[in-house]
Amino acid sequence: MKVFALLTALATAAALRRQQPKSYRQILRNGNDVQYFADFKIGGQTIAGIFDTGSFEIVVRSSRCSLCLHPTSPYNHEKSNTFVKNGTITHHNYGSGPCETMLGYDTVAVGPSLIAKDQPIWEITRHNIPVLNRAKFAAIVGIGPKYGYNSERKTLLMNYHVDEFSICLGQEPGSNGFLTWGPTAKALEKEQMISAKVYGEHHWATKMKKVYIDKGEERGDVCPQGCAAIIDSGTSLIAAPRTALTMLAEQLGAVKEDCSNFHELPNLRLSLDGHDFELPPRAYVMRMKGAQLEADDIWDLLFFRPKIRKTEQCMPAFMEMNMRTQMGEMWILGMPFFREFHTTFDRQNQVMNFAKAGPDCEPLPLVTKTEKEVTKEKEVTKEATKEATKEATKEATKEIKDTKHEVKDTKEAMLLAADPSASRPLEVDVQELIPPRLSLWYDISQDKDLQI
Numbered sequence: 001m002k003v004f005a006l007l008t009a010l011a012t013a014a015a016l017r018r019q020q021p022k023s024y025r026q027i028l029r030n031g032n033d034v035q036y037f038a039d040f041k042i043g044g045q046t047i048a049g050i051f052d053t054g055s056f057e058i059v060v061r062s063s064r065c066s067l068c069l070h071p072t073s074p075y076n077h078e079k080s081n082t083f084v085k086n087g088t089i090t091h092h093n094y095g096s097g098p099c100e101t102m103l104g105y106d107t108v109a110v111g112p113s114l115i116a117k118d119q120p121i122w123e124i125t126r127h128n129i130p131v132l133n134r135a136k137f138a139a140i141v142g143i144g145p146k147y148g149y150n151s152e153r154k155t156l157l158m159n160y161h162v163d164e165f166s167i168c169l170g171q172e173p174g175s176n177g178f179l180t181w182g183p184t185a186k187a188l189e190k191e192q193m194i195s196a197k198v199y200g201e202h203h204w205a206t207k208m209k210k211v212y213i214d215k216g217e218e219r220g221d222v223c224p225q226g227c228a229a230i231i232d233s234g235t236s237l238i239a240a241p242r243t244a245l246t247m248l249a250e251q252l253g254a255v256k257e258d259c260s261n262f263h264e265l266p267n268l269r270l271s272l273d274g275h276d277f278e279l280p281p282r283a284y285v286m287r288m289k290g291a292q293l294e295a296d297d298i299w300d301l302l303f304f305r306p307k308i309r310k311t312e313q314c315m316p317a318f319m320e321m322n323m324r325t326q327m328g329e330m331w332i333l334g335m336p337f338f339r340e341f342h343t344t345f346d347r348q349n350q351v352m353n354f355a356k357a358g359p360d361c362e363p364l365p366l367v368t369k370t371e372k373e374v375t376k377e378k379e380v381t382k383e384a385t386k387e388a389t390k391e392a393t394k395e396a397t398k399e400i401k402d403t404k405h406e407v408k409d410t411k412e413a414m415l416l417a418a419d420p421s422a423s424r425p426l427e428v429d430v431q432e433l434i435p436p437r438l439s440l441w442y443d444i445s446q447d448k449d450l451q452i
Contacts, residue, residue, distance in 0.1 A: 022182065036169060047139050053167070057122055060124065064123055098127065144157075148202065166178075206273045228328055233334075239435075240319075242320050281425070285314060286316075286317035342361060
């Protein structure tokens with residue numbers, strides 16, 4: 001009996017080790033600050049892919065597409081010993097154009113130990129997506145939290161038994177990012193991070209409100225009824241509804257074409273699941289470069305597009321996307337968000353944990369002791385002033401607001417001193433921008449809200 005119990009315990013421990021792979025930190029190579037990609041393998045073939053928290057499936061440029069341009073190596077099912085044919089044809093309509101794919105199954109591997117056999121893959125057989133003709137990647141690897149729409153096929157995260165992963169992108173222009181499969185090595189205490197519940201049925205989506213340009217006082221909320229925010233590593237910029245962007249434009253004022261007032265621009269403030277966040281100007285302002293004059297397909301997605309297109313001009317970097325969801329109008333917080341916040345996605349507990357992004361993308365405390373003290377002081381003072389006179393209440397509130405601004409000003413001064421990239425805009429070639437992929441599932445003419 002003792003021997004049997006020992007063997008059972010050993011077998012159970014072995015099964016747990018199989019289901020809880022060791023953490024693997026994967027480098028995301030920088031493609032002009034608007035594409036971040038890494039190598040993985042399909043059927044033993046090395047493929048460059050975007051690891052996209054905004055989708056669920058693996059879509060790959062294929063040798064089946066005889067009319068496609070292939071700036072990087074496509075997947076070839078004939079070279080795989082593990083490919084299994086299905087043959088189902090699907091038509092997709094992405095934000096940057098339509099494509100046709102064919103379903104198959106193959107072994108997909110990331111790093112030394114993450115291996116999924118018979119993983120569903122969608123081979124692109126035909127497309128009209130110009131960015132794919134010059135992209136530095138051949139695949140989009142979906143790492144959403146749950147099953148895709150109308151699908152019971154297991155996702156890559158499910159087959160890898162990965163319940164937690166994190167993404168961070170370097171702040172310096174041209175610097176790489178990192179995707180950590182499994183727990184982060186330098187994990188922070190829970191109270192040092194900010195957590196947001198995942199409310200999406202299919203996506204890494206949470207509730208958002210109190211969105212405005214911070215000019216020293218709270219302005220009009222451009223999301224007054226509440227919005228949905230998808231934290232999306234596969235979209236190059238921030239995407240938002242036209243009505244919200246129109247209001248932000250009024251709050252922001254002019255962004256000079258020569259970028260001469262960039263250092264004077266305010267932060268963008270927003271609240272995710274009840275917690276306040278700030279995005280500096282480098283997250284929402286870009287300097288145009290490259291041959292963007294012919295990029296009509298992507299150019300038309302931009303909201304703040306000037307009448308005359310020319311290089312070396314500054315403009316707010318927002319994509320327009322008008323979609324309604326069960327949580328309100330939808331926003332996409334894309335790659336700029338990951339430069340500011342080290343984001344951990346917890347599939348098991350259905351939460352996202354945010355830390356400040358460090359110089360090497362290590363997670364740093366987002367909730368500091370000073371901020372905690374200010375918050376506590378605010379709560380104590382609020383309780384005390386219930387029995388005070390109106391004048392005393394007003395004075396106490398003013399003191400707390402001043403203290404809060406002092407902490408904020410000190411933090412921003414330290415950030416500017418330590419990070420030169422904070423004082424200059426992101427340089428972008430419009431032709432290389434990756435738009436949101438969610439148009440695959442949504443038609444603005446439909447009456448029902450999109451269930452994200």
